[in-house]
Amino acid sequence: MSIFLALHIPDGFLSVPVALVGWALMIGFVGLALRQTRDSLGERQIPLMGILAAFIFAAQMINFPVAGGTSGHLLGGTLAAILLGPWAAALVMTSVVTVQALLFQDGGLLALGFNVFNMGIIGAFLGYAIYQWVRNTMGNTRNGQMIGAAVGAWVAVEAAATATALQLAISNTSPLDVALPAMVGVHALIGIGEALITVGALAFIQQSRPDLLGAPTATAARGSSWIAVGLVIALAITFASPLAASSPDGLERVAEDKAFIEEANDAPYEILPDYTIPGISNEALTTILAGVIGVLIVGGIGYGVARLNERRAAVSVPPKAAGGD
Amino acid sequence: MSHHTIEIDDLSFSYPDGRQALDNVSLHVAQNEKVALVGPNGAGKSTLMLHLNGILRSSAGRIQVGGLALNDKNLGQIRAWLGLVFQNPDDQLFSPTVFQDVAFGPLHMGLPEAEVRARVDRALAAVGMDDFADRASFHLSVGEKKRIAIATVLSMDPQILVLDEPSAGLDPRSRRDLIGLLHDLDQQTMLISTHDMRLVADLCSRTVVLDGGRVVSDGPTAEILYDSDLMERHGLETP
Amino acid sequence: MTLVHDRYRAINSPLHRLDPRVKLVTALLLIVGIVLTPERAWPAYPLLWALVGGIAAVGQLGVGRVARLGGVALPFALAAATLLFTTPGDPVISLAGLDITDNGLARFAAILLKSWLAVQVALLLSMSTHITDLLWALSSLRVPATLVAIISFMIRYLYTLQDEAQRLTRARAARSATHTGQRSGGSIRWRARVTGGLVGNLFLRSYERSERVYAAMLARGYRGELRSLDPPPLTGRAVLSGAGVIAALVVIELAALLLWG
Numbered sequence: 008m009s010i011f012l013a014l015h016i017p018d019g020f021l022s023v024p025v026a027l028v029g030w031a032l033m034i035g036f037v038g039l040a041l042r043q044t045r046d047s048l049g050e051r052q053i054p055l056m057g058i059l060a061a062f063i064f065a066a067q068m069i070n071f072p073v074a075g076g077t078s079g080h081l082l083g084g085t086l087a088a089i090l091l092g093p094w095a096a097a098l099v100m101t102s103v104v105t106v107q108a109l110l111f112q113d114g115g116l117l118a119l120g121f122n123v124f125n126m127g128i129i130g131a132f133l134g135y136a137i138y139q140w141v142r143n144t145m146g147n148t149r150n151g152q153m154i155g156a157a158v159g160a161w162v163a164v165e166a167a168a169t170a171t172a173l174q175l176a177i178s179n180t181s182p183l184d185v186a187l188p189a190m191v192g193v194h195a196l197i198g199i200g201e202a203l204i205t206v207g208a209l210a211f212i213q214q215s216r217p218d219l220l221g222a223p224t225a226t227a228a229r230g231s232s233w234i235a236v237g238l239v240i241a242l243a244i245t246f247a248s249p250l251a252a253s254s255p256d257g258l259e260r261v262a263e264d265k266a267f268i269e270e271a272n273d274a275p276y277e278i279l280p281d282y283t284i285p286g287i288s289n290e291a292l293t294t295i296l297a298g299v300i301g302v303l304i305v306g307g308i309g310y311g312v313a314r315l316n317e318r319r320a321a322v323s324v325p326p327k328a329a330g331g332d
Numbered sequence: 333m334s335h336h337t338i339e340i341d342d343l344s345f346s347y348p349d350g351r352q353a354l355d356n357v358s359l360h361v362a363q364n365e366k367v368a369l370v371g372p373n374g375a376g377k378s379t380l381m382l383h384l385n386g387i388l389r390s391s392a393g394r395i396q397v398g399g400l401a402l403n404d405k406n407l408g409q410i411r412a413w414l415g416l417v418f419q420n421p422d423d424q425l426f427s428p429t430v431f432q433d434v435a436f437g438p439l440h441m442g443l444p445e446a447e448v449r450a451r452v453d454r455a456l457a458a459v460g461m462d463d464f465a466d467r468a469s470f471h472l473s474v475g476e477k478k479r480i481a482i483a484t485v486l487s488m489d490p491q492i493l494v495l496d497e498p499s500a501g502l503d504p505r506s507r508r509d510l511i512g513l514l515h516d517l518d519q520q521t522m523l524i525s526t527h528d529m530r531l532v533a534d535l536c537s538r539t540v541v542l543d544g545g546r547v548v549s550d551g552p553t554a555e556i557l558y559d560s561d562l563m564e565r566h567g568l569e570t571p
Numbered sequence: 572m573t574l575v576h577d578r579y580r581a582i583n584s585p586l587h588r589l590d591p592r593v594k595l596v597t598a599l600l601l602i603v604g605i606v607l608t609p610e611r612a613w614p615a616y617p618l619l620w621a622l623v624g625g626i627a628a629v630g631q632l633g634v635g636r637v638a639r640l641g642g643v644a645l646p647f648a649l650a651a652a653t654l655l656f657t658t659p660g661d662p663v664i665s666l667a668g669l670d671i672t673d674n675g676l677a678r679f680a681a682i683l684l685k686s687w688l689a690v691q692v693a694l695l696l697s698m699s700t701h702i703t704d705l706l707w708a709l710s711s712l713r714v715p716a717t718l719v720a721i722i723s724f725m726i727r728y729l730y731t732l733q734d735e736a737q738r739l740t741r742a743r744a745a746r747s748a749t750h751t752g753q754r755s756g757g758s759i760r761w762r763a764r765v766t767g768g769l770v771g772n773l774f775l776r777s778y779e780r781s782e783r784v785y786a787a788m789l790a791r792g793y794r795g796e797l798r799s800l801d802p803p804p805l806t807g808r809a810v811l812s813g814a815g816v817i818a819a820l821v822v823i824e825l826a827a828l829l830l831w832g
Contacts, residue, residue, distance in 0.1 A: 065729070440793055
C-alpha cells in the first residue's frame with residue numbers, strides 16, 4: 008500500500024478554480040527556480056537536476072518496512088533541498104511529480120499545480136528553512152545538521168498534508184474538520200519515517216563524500232532569508248484556512264462529525280480539537296489562531312530541542328566533528 | 333585537414349585532494365596509428381584520456397591534437413576532431429532515444445538538419461545498427477549500447493577515436509563483434525585504454541604501459557605484451 | 572521494490588499517429604471540462620464516458636481496459652467519503668449511527684465519476700503517446716526548454732537508477748536473515764538507518780553519474796545550450812481532430828448546464 012497516495016491528488020478532487028491557483032503557484036515558482044539555478048549551476052544544471060530527479064523517483068521506491076506488512080518510503084523534498092539548495096530541489100521535485108502524473112497517473116494533470124506545490128515546493132523551501140534555522144541555532148554542529156534535517160523533513164511532510172487538506176476543503180471535497188486532523192494525524196507518523204530516512208541518507212553521504220554537504224558556515228548568512236520564505240508559506244497556509252472554513256460544509260457541523268472523526272480516522276491525539284479554540288466564536292478567527300498556535304508549537308519544540316543539543320554539543324563535541332566537512 | 337595526431341608532452345596532474353594522477357607523461361600518436369594504453373586500475377588511464385579534449389585541464393605540460401594546441405580557443409575544434417567514447421555506455425548515451433544521442437554531437441556543431449540526419453544514418457550504418465534510430469537507449473543490451481556509444485562519436489566525423497575500456501562487460505560474441513567493428517574503422521587514429529590483452533593483440537600495433545601516473549613502457553605490442561616480467565610487475569597478464 | 576514501467580503501448584492507430592501537441596492540449600481541456608460538469612447533470616456522465624471510450628476505441632487501447640485502469644485513483648476517494656455524512660440534506664441511509672444524506676451521496680458519486688473519467692483521459696494520453704513525443708510537445712507548447720531538458724534526462728535515467736535501487740535493496744534483502752519464529756530486522760530506527768543508507772548510497776552514485784554524463788556532453792560539443800531539431804509542422808487535419816473532440820465536449824457540457832444542471 009502506497010502511503011503517499013494521500014498526497015498525490017487525482018483529478019476530480021480539486022475544483023477548477025482551486026486547481027488553477029495551484030498552476031499559477033507552480034508556474035511562478037518554477038520560473039523563478041529556473042532563473043536561480045541557471046545562475047548558480049550554469050551548464051551543469053540540466054544533467055545534474057535531471058539525473059537527481061531520477062534519483063528521487065528511484066529512492067521513493069525503496070521501501071522501509073515499518074510494521075505489519077505496511078511500509079513507508081521517502082518523499083524526498085527536504086533531502087533534495089539540503090543536498091542541492093531549495094531552488095534546484097524545487098525543480099527536481101517538479102520534474103518528479105510531473106513525470107508521475109504524465110506517465111504513471113500518480114496524481115492528476117489538472118491537480119498537477121498543487122501536487123507540485125505540496126510535495127515539491129513546500130518540501131524544498133519550508134524543509135530547508137527549518138533545517139538551516141535549527142542548524143544555525145545549534146552552532147553548525149553535525150548534530151545540529153542532523154536534527155535540523157529531521158525536524159525539517161517532518162514539518163515539510165506535515166505541511167504538505169495540511170496544504171492538501173486545505174485544498175480539498177476549499178474545493179468542497181472533504182470537510183476541513185475531518186480532512187485536516189486525519190491528514191495531519193496520519194502524516195505525523197509518515198513524517199517520522201521521512202525524518203529518519205533523510206537523516207540516514209545524510210549520515211551516509213557525510214561519511215563518504217562530506218564535501219557534498221558543504222561547509223555549514225558558507226550558507227549560514229543566507230539561511231535567514233530561507234526562514235523568511237518558509238514562514239511566509241506557513242502563514243499563507245494558515246491564513247488560507249478561513250476560506251476553507253467559509254465553505255458551506257466547513258466547521259458548522261463539527262459537533263455531529265466529532266464522533267465520526269474519532270471512529271474512522273484514528274487521529275492519535277488532538278491538541279487543538281477540530282482546529283478550533285473553545286470560547287472564541289468567530290470561526291475564521293479561531294482557525295487562523297489555531298493555525299498560528301500550531302506553527303508556534305512546532306517551532307517551539309524545534310527550538311527547544313535545538314537549544315538543548317546546542318548546550319550538549321558545546322560540551323561534548325570535539326571541534327573536528329563540529330566542522331561538518 | 334590536419335594530421336590526426338596526438339602529442340602529449342610532460343603532462344602532470346593532481347586531483348584537488350592532492351592525489352597525483354599523472355606524472356610527467358609524454359606520448360605521441362601518429363596518424364592512423366592504433367595505440368593501446370594498458371595498466372592496472374588507478375594507473376591514470378582515464379584521467380589521461382579526459383585531458384585529451386580538455387574535460388580535465390592541467391597547467392603542467394602541453395597537449396596538441398591534430399597539430400592544434402589545446403586551449404580555450406581551440407577547444408570546440410578539438411572536441412569535434414577527437415571523439416571520446418566513455419567506459420560506461422550509460423554515461424555516454426544520455427538522451428531518451430538512440431537518434432537523439434547520435435544527433436547530439438552534429439547538432440551542437442551547428443550543422444543543418446539534413447546534414448545531421450545524414451550523419452546519424454551514416455554513423456548507425458557504420459556500427460551496424462541501422463534500424464535502431466527510434467529505440468530507447470535504456471532498453472538496449474550492453475553490446476548494443478557500446479556500438480551506439482561509438483556511433484554517437486562517429487557522427488561527428490572525428491579524426492581520432494579515444495576509447496576507454498571498449499570491451500569491458502561484453503559477452504564473448506559481442507566482444508568479437510566489437511573488435512571486428514574497430515578493425516573496420518580504418519580512417520581514424522585510435523588510442524584504446526583496456527585490460528583486454530587479446531583485444532590489444534588483435535588491434536594495436538603499439539602498446540603503452542601506464543602505472544602510477546607514469547609511462548613505464550612504450551613500444552611494439554609484440555614485444556611488450558609477451559614480456560611477462562614487465563606485465564606482471566604492473567598487474568597485467570600476457571594474452 | 573517493484574519497478575515501474577510506463578504505460579505506452581506501441582500500436583499504429585490514428586490516435587497514436589495524432590500530433591502530440593494536439594493530444595496534450597485536448598487531454599487537458601477534456602479534463603477541465605469533466606471536472607467542470609455540474610454535479611447533478613447525470614446524463615452527462617455516460618455521454619462523457621462514450622466520448623472517452625470512443626477515443627480509446629480509435630486508439631485500439633481496449634475500452635474495457637482503459638475503464639478498469641481509470642480506477643487507479645479511487646482509493647483517494649476515502650478523502651471525500653465524509654461528504655456522505657456531512658453534506659446537509661435528507662437522510663437516505665443510516666450507517667453506524669450516522670446518516671448518509673441524498674446531497675452527500677450525489678456529491679460523492681459526482682466526484683468519483685469525474686475522477687474516474689479524468690484518469691481515463693490521462694491514461695489515453697500516456698498509452699498513445701511516446702514520452703519523447705510528449706517532451707517535444709511540451710517544449711513547443713512553451714514549457715521552458717530547460718525544464719523539458721531536465722525531465723528528458725530524468726526519463727532517460729529513470730530505469731537505470733531504478734535498476735540500481737533494486738540491486739541495492741536486493742543486497743539488503745540478501746543480508747537480512749531471519750531465524751525461524753523470530754522477528755527480523757531490528758528496531759524501526761535501525762531499519763530506517765539502513766534504508767537511509769541505501770538512499771544515500773543511491774544519491775552518491777547518481778551524483779557521480781551526473782558528473783560523468785556532463786563530461787560526456789562536453790566531449791560532444793555541449794556548451795550550456797541544448798539543441799534539438801525543429802518539430803514537424805502542425806497539420807490542419809490534426810487540429811481538426813482535436814477540435815472535433817472539444818466540440819463534442821462543449822455540446823455535452825452545454826447540455827449539462829442548460830438541460831440537466
